[in-house]
Amino acid sequence: MKQAQRVIPLSRPYLDDREEELVLEVLRSGHLSLGPMVPRFEAAFAGRVRAPYAAAVSSGTTGLHLAVRIAGIRAGDDVITSPFSFVASANCIRYEGARPVFADIDRQTLNLDPAAVEAAITDRTRAILAVDMFGYPSELDELRAICERHGLKLIEDACEALGAEYKGRPLGSHGHLTVFAFYPNKQMTTGEGGIVTTGSAEELELLVSLRNQGRADTDGWLDHSRFGFNYRQSDVHAAIGVAQLERLDVLLSLRAQAAARYAELLEPVDGVSTLLADDEDHRRSWFVYVVKLAPGIKRDRVIERLEEQGIQSRPYVPCIHLQRYMREDYGFREWMFPVAEDTSRRTLALPFYSTIDREDQERVVEAIRNAIA
Numbered sequence: 001m002k003q004a005q006r007v008i009p010l011s012r013p014y015l016d017d018r019e020e021e022l023v024l025e026v027l028r029s030g031h032l033s034l035g036p037m038v039p040r041f042e043a044a045f046a047g048r049v050r051a052p053y054a055a056a057v058s059s060g061t062t063g064l065h066l067a068v069r070i071a072g073i074r075a076g077d078d079v080i081t082s083p084f085s086f087v088a089s090a091n092c093i094r095y096e097g098a099r100p101v102f103a104d105i106d107r108q109t110l111n112l113d114p115a116a117v118e119a120a121i122t123d124r125t126r127a128i129l130a131v132d133m134f135g136y137p138s139e140l141d142e143l144r145a146i147c148e149r150h151g152l153k154l155i156e157d158a159c160e161a162l163g164a165e166y167k168g169r170p171l172g173s174h175g176h177l178t179v180f181a182f183y184p185n186k187q188m189t190t191g192e193g194g195i196v197t198t199g200s201a202e203e204l205e206l207l208v209s210l211r212n213q214g215r216a217d218t219d220g221w222l223d224h225s226r227f228g229f230n231y232r233q234s235d236v237h238a239a240i241g242v243a244q245l246e247r248l249d250v251l252l253s254l255r256a257q258a259a260a261r262y263a264e265l266l267e268p269v270d271g272v273s274t275l276l277a278d279d280e281d282h283r284r285s286w287f288v289y290v291v292k293l294a295p296g297i298k299r300d301r302v303i304e305r306l307e308e309q310g311i312q313s314r315p316y317v318p319c320i321h322l323q324r325y326m327r328e329d330y331g332f333r334e335w336m337f338p339v340a341e342d343t344s345r346r347t348l349a350l351p352f353y354s355t356i357d358r359e360d361q362e363r364v365v366e367a368i369r370n371a372i373a
């Protein structure tokens with residue numbers, strides 16, 4: 001009988017004694033929410049990404065919702081965003097009754113193409129929601145210039161990009177509302193969680209109030225100055241975050257090393273191309289390892305062949321406008337955003353995490369080589 005091979009998972013968090021120690025500290029303190037661990041996490045995070053202010057929330061999605069709300073987006077408004085992203089970056093626009101308007105992406109960066117964004121602007125456009133896909137920074141200067149010309153707000157979904165840098169400065173330090181996420185497949189995790197950074201004290205005040213049922217600093221316990229939400233992060237989650245942040249540089253560097261190993265191993269494999277390399281202005285933070293298959297290679301077949309050998313992989317990501325509910329609600333059709341769609345039909349995420357070793361990466365690449373031969 002053929003022996004089952006050890007499974008190589010798509011992702012895996014790196015957790016250690018320090019996470020246990022800090023989580024225990026919270027549990028023993030009895031202060032599980034609204035305690036001191038959340039501000040400690042926020043201060044450490046803001047320091048790491050050089051953000052003036054940071055507010056922790058319960059997920060990247062809830063952070064995005066607050067960002068959209070604070071940007072003043074209302075029912076009847078349009079927000080321009082990328083169709084090549086995880087659904088949350090478009091859903092958050094809908095939470096406020098506004099409409100996501102998609103613009104195509106750049107074939108190289110896989111982020112919003114500024115020229116396509118400008119072409120999509122109408123009288124109803126109020127904001128641009130840029131997504132740093134696969135950890136690659138968006139064209140912030142060009143997008144900001146478009147926002148200034150047209151009186152729009154800029155929101156950045158950096159949920160996949162903690163540690164990335166644009167023009168020598170970390171994402172999160174550029175002043176506009178920027179959202180990060182900490183699901184366990186991310187560069188660092190809190191289990192579930194997110195954080196929003198801003199350069200504005202006023203926006204911070206709103207973030208802190210809106211995530212906590214609309215209470216203001218000056219409100220009594222059951223007084224609520226505004227209509228809000230419960231998007232708080234618990235101290236248990238923040239404790240995991242503090243421990244992970246202490247090790248973030250190591251995690252990022254292990255991921256960069258693993259990405260470099262994949263690039264080297266895949267270099268001689270015909271039919272598989274890798275993501276855009278860094279340049280002077282853009283420094284990617286490695287979130288997932290995605291490859292693009294040449295036209296004609298059957299991706300489903302490759303996924304199946306990898307699976308047979310215990311190797312997980314996923315089509316990543318399907319275009320948002322082609323999700324069933326988006327087609328039904330807005331009448332989106334195929335080939336409205338050709339670059340995004342062509343990319344999305346050919347991209348494949350391979351097993352990738354900070355502790356993946358060379359031997360497993362060699363197994364993955366060998367399996368791909370055989371699958372496309």
Ligand SMILES: Cc1ncc(COP(=O)(O)O)c(C=O)c1O
Binds near residue numbers: 062085089157160194
């Ligand atoms: C681009 C992007 N935006 C938003 C999110 C949502 O984050 P969360 O799962 O923490 O709500 C994710 C997470 O996978 C993401 O990749």
